[in-house]
Amino acid sequence: MANYRRDIILFAFLAALFAVVFATQGTAYSLRLTVEATCYAVIALGLSLQWGTAGLFNVGVMGFIAAGAFTSVLITYPVNDAFWAGDGPALLGFTALKAAIGVLAIWAARQTRRFGFPAWLANLLTLVALAVTFLVVSADLDIAANVIEKEAEWVGGFGLPVFLGWAAAGVVAGVIAWFVGKICLGLRSDYLAIATLGIAQIIKTLLKNADWLTHGTLTVSPLPWPVAGAAETGFETARATYLALTATLLVIVYLLLERAWHAPWGRMMRAIRDNEDAAASMGKDVNRRRLEIFVFGSMLMGTGGAALIHFNTIFDPSGFIDLNHTFLVWVMVILGGAGNNRGAIFGALFVYVVWTMSEPLSLAFFGQVRDLGQAWFGWVAPDDLDSRAISMRVFVIGLTIALVLRYAPQGVLPERLSRKG
Amino acid sequence: MNELIFFVNKALISGFVIGSIYALGAIGVTLVFGILRFAHFAHGDLMTVGAFVAYVLAAAAAAAGVTAPVPLAVVVLPAVIVVTAVMALGLDRAFYRPLRRAGSPGVVLVMASIGVTLMLQGLIRLFAGPRSREMYFTEPKDIFRIDIPGAASKIVVTEPQLILFVFTLVAVVALHWFLSRSRLGKAMRAVSDNPDLARITGISIETVVRATWIIGGGLAAIAGTMLSLDVTLKPDLSFNILLPIFAATIVGGIGQPYGAIAGGFLVGFSETLAVFNWSVLLRPIARFTDGAFEVPAKLAFVPTEYKLMVPFIILVIVLIWRPTGIFKGRVL
Known part of the structure; x- marks a missing residue:
């Protein structure tokens, strides 16, 4: 003991x-x-x-x-109805779609080495894909943000139970970590x-x-x-x-x-x-x-x-x-x-x-x-x-x-x- | 042409200014990192302390009726360097040396330096309050406007910026001479490369450590004073300037003073170029092509309020692809 x-x-x-x-x-x-x-x-x-x-x-x-x-x-x-009724969700959805395509393009650029591309070319392609994705997505996000702020101030919440929120808090902190x-x-x-x-x-x-x-x-x-x-x-x-x-x-x-x-x-x-x-x-x-x-x-x-x-x-x-x-x-x-x-x-x-x-x-x-x-x-x-x-x-x-x-x-x-x- | 001059004013000159500040800070951090083997988190506050010492001495000089063609803070700078270097030595003796002697791992020293950061921050605000101040007393802030033939606007350089250019140049040349010619400088490089080997060849580690703090503290004093001459004297510099300085250190390779200088300018220019509004430069091209494409009102890579992301992204890229830095420092 x-x-x-x-x-x-x-x-x-x-x-x-x-x-x-x-x-x-x-x-x-x-x-x-x-x-x-x-x-x-x-x-x-x-x-x-x-x-x-x-x-x-x-x-x-x-x-x-x-x-x-x-x-x-x-x-x-609580849910912000003004946001969901406006153009915000659609704009955000399109931005997310573009971001997903960008991530796919970056991944594809990384994979070109498997098809015999030299390393410097693969790196260059990756950098180009990264830069284009970043510029396009940030420009899109800017537009979406302006629309949302004008229509509904901000996106609001999802109105789910607090316990779910606490669990999600842990998950997001974990993902960042x-x-x-x-x-x-x-x-x-x-x-x-x-x-x-x-x-x-x-x-x-x-x-x-x-x-x-x-x-x-x-x-x-x-x-x-x-x-x-x-x-x-x-x-x-x-x-x-x-x-x-x-x-x-x-x-x-x-x-x-x-x-x-x-x-x-x-x-x-x-x-x-x-x-x-x-x-x-x-x-x-x-x-x-x-x-x-x-x-x-x-x-x-x-x-x-x-x-x-x-x-x-x-x-x-x-x-x-x-x-x-x-x-x-x-x-x-x-x-x-x-x-x-x-x-x-x-x-x-x-x-x-x-x-x-x-x-x-x-x-x-x-x-x-x-x-x-x-x-x-x-x-x-x-x-x-x-x-x-x-x-x-x-x-x-x-x-x-x-x-x-x-x-x-x-x-x-x-x-x-x-x-x- | 006007747009080009705007670019020189807003991007190149301010990039050079902030790059010099980062470089002066990063030299100190890289020397401490290389020789004492820990990330010195209190370096930003050492800069602030230096700036406040300069403020106090300059105020005293102004009260004594001293006048000079340059800002008083520059006149008292030698004294400021001495005071800050002594302070750095004192901090080492009080907080870092006992831990080193006890054989604590490097992480504990890092944490101790965070403790020192908080103490310095607390003391500065206790005595000076949270507001920001002007570093000018009797003398005016001189601004030089350089005419460029064939352009309406002028290249604008302020006096502290010019002095900063001079100081950075002198500091870099002196440091190069010291590290490559003098006995002590060579000893410092030897300890940085291999402390055990250096010790058995009879190099006194304590002397080298002392020299490291004197150089680091002195350069921090210059950087802090010049930064607050250029903008204003603010008590809350520390964490905002720490991240770019660390990024510069790691980009340049730890333990590499020349790398730190290059890294400082790289980070400084990336910051200003990333927040620069590129529409200014694109507009004349659009005019030239007869409006073939439309230029948005604001076109910057990063909005100004997210400026801190630039050094962080540089840091992440370097850590992923080349953790030794561009000048092949160590990965400790």
Whole structure:
């Protein structure tokens, strides 16, 4: 029987922390905090799977969260009749058809090598096919976008149940991860970091600017809830049922991950992480396994992001920021202990509470500084002191990352090493 | 003719300007990548820090009544380079060296550099606030208009752009001389090629590391200052400039300073040419052919708001077809 004393102490401490929050901040607010924390825990489990189990360095968590959240919005938001009645669907259909023909042409150009075409000619044909497809499709899409924005503002959703939306969120995040991983996973981990950083920025730019598809900065709200909303059952009951749902999701994900961790699959993953060459010499397909785990982790991020965004009932692309949705998750994982699922959950819940509570605290602190500075030294604070106070938290996140890496690289709940055999 | 001059102004000159900035940043990143073997994510913020140091020193100079024919930020640039280089050394000593000594894998250093990025960002905004500033105090921003015979419009070059051309040229020549002639430069290339072999031939790794940070920090200071002289001083440069710089580094081949310069210009020109409105150039051709085809009002490969996609696509293409980069760097 392994020693669980540390786990018990830490989670008891966490329970006490939440009890204090509930006692001082009011039930409705605390429930909101807890729901968001559990959503973050699902996301953190995804990152812990990628980083702790496989050593994959993903700094584009925000991108996968945003992609998942948007997918879920598209699936579940009520149908926009003005869009379906107009020319938009037909135009989009034609664009999709042209894109499909283009993809076929690119594929055909790649296949010309089989008929004895020299490599440079095949490459040239591929490039030409790519360029023509890109130009034609982007021109078409531009026209379609203008028509849709004029007729119906944006495409609206499909009005399907929320659970389908969450599942689709995971699938889309996974598909994006598959493409990124396919390109980068054969190379050193730094490349994956650079590429994920880039893809996250690009997903955000797309969501912000493609008004016809995402309603852009005009935001989409209210998003449907998977459970009865506040209007029907009251604030606290509604939030409590939502919490029950996300907590169940978290527990299911946790149990599945624990099962995978102890299964031969998990052992193989750790073997690959610890010594890639040895694992490869035992006949393990290193890159394929990494791709698998990268896709799984990103799916969790997508689903977690969807759960988070539905709870807040508003989809705002500018609301996704690196700090809150990438680096905060990183702090959760490395503070809690990479390669330990309970550590990731502890880190997520703990860090989220501290993070949320630190906002009013830092504002209060800087307000104090302003008053005292004025009273004692006649110092006139700049008007934007409040937004500067927020940036102090950026500094603290960075410092936490640097310090944890240096002094406690294992986190508070280190990975459990099997002592068997 | 007017259209051609518009093309020179909007595409070539701005491509050269942004390409120089990327090149100066990418040299630092590629040296750190080659010698210390990790992707330094805090480089964009090092540039911002350099620009802010320049702002503070120039403001102090302006308050002291110093006047000069060039912008004050350029006058104080040597001091800015020193301060930023010292800061880079300090960051290394405080955050990267302990991890290196502990034998941490490269990924941990990458993450530490992300921590440093966030810290720098937080500090900059804490002290300077989120708004952007002008880098000019007493002196006007000179603009040169060059007449081209037979055309109504003129080629427009601003003073900071000219100074940037000069600085880039000087930096590239000096770097070439340093890496190919000086003892330390040769030692740096040796460590970049094979650290173990370099160590047993008696090269001090610590000295090489120090030189790397000084060069990287100094060039970042120049790039940051010149960029904010050309546009404005913004506190949120970091991630937007990081992706093109990394793309330039990888295109040029990791550990290849000349490759980084070429990559920087390649990425810079691709960006400006991709967002350039090609209708401007097609219109006279359409006139010439007597309206045989119609030119749309706007014809760019990529809309301006998706500019960031250009370096990313370049990155993806290079990673798929030639992960070593065009100058045959390493795949680490």
